[in-house]
Amino acid sequence: MATALKQEVEEKTLKLLDKEEGKRLFVHFLLEGLNQDALALLSDRLLGAREYNESDKDREFGNRIGVRKYGTEERMVLEIASLMHYFEYRRRLLANALTASRVAEMLGTSRQTPHDRVKSGLLLGIADNNVLKFPEWQFDPEGPNGVVRGLPEVLAALRCGTFAKISWLASPNTIFDGERPIDVLKLGRLDEVVHEATALGVN
Secondary structure: OHHHHHHHHHHHHHHHOOOHHHHHHHHHHHHHOOOHHHHHHHHHHHHOOOOOOOOHHHHHHHHHHOOOOOOHHHHHHHHHHHHHHHHHHHHHHOOOOEEHHHHHHHHOOOOHHHHHHHHOOOOOOEEEOOEEEEOHHHEOOOOHHHEOOOHHHHHHHOOOOHHHHHHHHHOOEHHHOOEOHHHHHHOOOHHHHHHHHHHHOOO
């Protein structure tokens, strides 16, 4: 259902892009939805973008399998749409995240301690609009140092960036029958979660 909707939106978007006014309207709409972080990332990508030179082999292969050809402007708009999707997903994941000062107050530590624990791999923290944010689901008043038991071991097993770790832990996983890895970890199934993180090579 989601795939069909995505295809429908893409087709309508590309039709809109056939007209100059449609391009301007669409780009304006997309840019209005971006925050400063997203705009900065988009700016870096566009300013550093290079024209894609398609080889004869690529062109021939694309023609054979019926790949739709995108112009430079279309690729740029799709890039913006992709960034918007990424940052919207990021906002959802960090919607209930805590600041370092709130974490320090909750754990009864200095404000520097949460920062130090992130560096040591004991906590998950990520910069969001120049503020370090901590996903709330990693904390447990009954766990070691106020954190879900086994979390440091899982973080060590996940060979990827911080945001990818947050995404993996907080997203439903078919291996765990649709449960989130962090929820499975809270049930005490540490070995299973560590095995899956390592076996899948999340990176």
